[in-house]
Amino acid sequence: MTKILVVEDHIGIREAYEILFLKEGYKVTPVEDGKLALEETEKAEFDIILLDMVMPTMDGIEFLRAFLPENHPDTKIIIFSNLENEETLKEAMSLGAHRYIRKSTVPPKEMAAIVKEVLAEA
């Protein structure tokens, strides 16, 4: 079963994605910040991580720096944020993120499609 780690501080959005990916047939692990996410990645390898950028305890960038995506070649990372700060996004991509999604504009089905697409990428 495809394992997905949803890292999002807002409970509503976190729950919505949890429901979405459960319905899509994934094994979902929802966490509320980068620190907890890091703990989860130490316990298990994930196929994909949906990573919010702005979070109170360890934000997206800090997580990426600690997680070091190049050490996890089988883990795809999608940044999903409403953040429009180009510098932060560029840094996230350079740290090894695969895709950026603007979460306020992408509806669930499209989100699921993107995740599938990223997973299918080499």
Added chain:
Amino acid sequence: MHPEGNPEFAISDKTDRDIHYIVTYLAKLNNGSFGADLSGSEPRRKNFEKAIASKQPVASSTLIFDTFPKDEQEGFVITMPVYNKSQSDAPLESVGVVNAVFSYGLFFKDVFNTNDQLLNDVSMTVTDTTDGKQILNNDRLSGDPSLTKVELVSFAGKQWEVEINAKRYFGVSQTQQKTSLLLALFIEAVGGLLIVVLYLQIRSKERAYRLADAMTEDLRLEKNRAVALQTRSDAILQSIGDGVFVIDMQQNVILMNKTAEQITGYTSAQALGKHYSQTIKFVSEDTHAEYKSFIEQALQGTVNSMADGTLLRHRDGHYIPVADSAAPILVGDKKVPAGAVVVFRDITQEKALDRAKDDFVSLASHQLSTPATAVKQFLGLVLENYAGELQKEQQMLVQKAYNNNEEQLLIVQDLLETARIDSGTSTLSLEQCNLHDMLQDIIASEADHSKKQSVTVRSNVAHDLTISADAVKLKMALGNLINNAIKYNKKDGTITLSAEKSNNTITITVADRGIGIKKDDINKLFSRFTRISTKKTSNIVGTGLGLYMVKKIVELHGGTVSVVSEEGKGTAFMIKIPQKGKA
């Protein structure tokens, strides 16, 4: 009354001719004399001295006037001293005399009108008691008088003996008292005549003094008023809480108020008479280049607001954000500019408040954005049947909720973008964008909207036209213009999108044939949170941020946005962006 002593006024007594009396005003000369008259006869000179000494009108003894006709040569003068009193408690100062010449013959000829029945029955003699000279003897009375009355009259420092004789029958139906009364009246008449002559003359002098005094008083009041006015306008100018300075056509400072001194750090004395830019220097926030066009335009005759982001260089070198305007001083009927008034105020606090507001908007938007995004995701799950198939009505209702949530998110997105632009944290990520494709994307995303409004959007943009721009932001700006053009269009209206390149500048035009914009409202269009409300637009939803954002995004690209509109005919927005991106 002329200075040379020519008579000017007449006393008329029921006759058809004027009787002239020579009345002169003789001013005291510097040597204390009274001019030519003093060289005249001894009695006349004595009369002057007596009048001045007694401060009373004085009549002279009988004089002979050589220049008078033969039967009118005998007469007298009455001298009235004239004084000036500069202050109420000051001593009287003799300034001259009024000299009235009376010929016995001339003076009394008309007092006793020959046709007067009453006087035919009465005779009268007037005698100067000082020298016994009879100055009047009306001997028209025929026959012996049966009634005689003698009265002494004091006038002009002399005693005059007035003797009245009346015929016997004059008193038949009259009582003695009545005769006495008549006599008294007559004597009064003679005295009154003399007094009138003098009074008229003196009054003219007094009138002159009064006039002079009144004029002096008027001048004094006028001066006080002018001083008060000057003081008041000066006080008002100095009390204005904004900096104010005035320049002439040579741009030299001619006036500067206290607030201007405080803001600039220069005193009026340092600024006055010099070109304003030596002390009051406005610069542009971005380049720190001197900014003077708004003042130059004011000197041409138009009122100009300072551009946003104007700074004033303080004397000590630091810069202060300022705002306000320059207005021409127009003079004359033709309203010719004679200078300009420049008003400016320190907006440091306003800027700080503005920043605080931006921070608040930004924070609030972030806070709104997250739950709204969660709502979107939940509604999306329901709508996309993740929670089971929806019935048609359920589907319709959830779709409405979803659409409204979308709108809410767009508003939040606008607010966030505006906050970023205002805080200067909005940066550009330039790439070569195909303008045609970008516009087609926007047309596609606005398809539902334009269909609903029955508006056709046409693009005439060449397929290969590219522009160096931040794709996300430029799309946001163009999307806003196209969305507006649909919203403010007429039913079955059209929108034409065109773009052309010239001199490395790309001009993108979004033209509609919609409701148009009033001339007065065009200037307000690009202001933050400004929505032009009319009856036609009252049902149209908007944040008032769209065009502000468009302008800011275009400016970030080094471009400009302009608008041409005619109410009822349509509007065209033109974006000009350098093709290579911001220089």
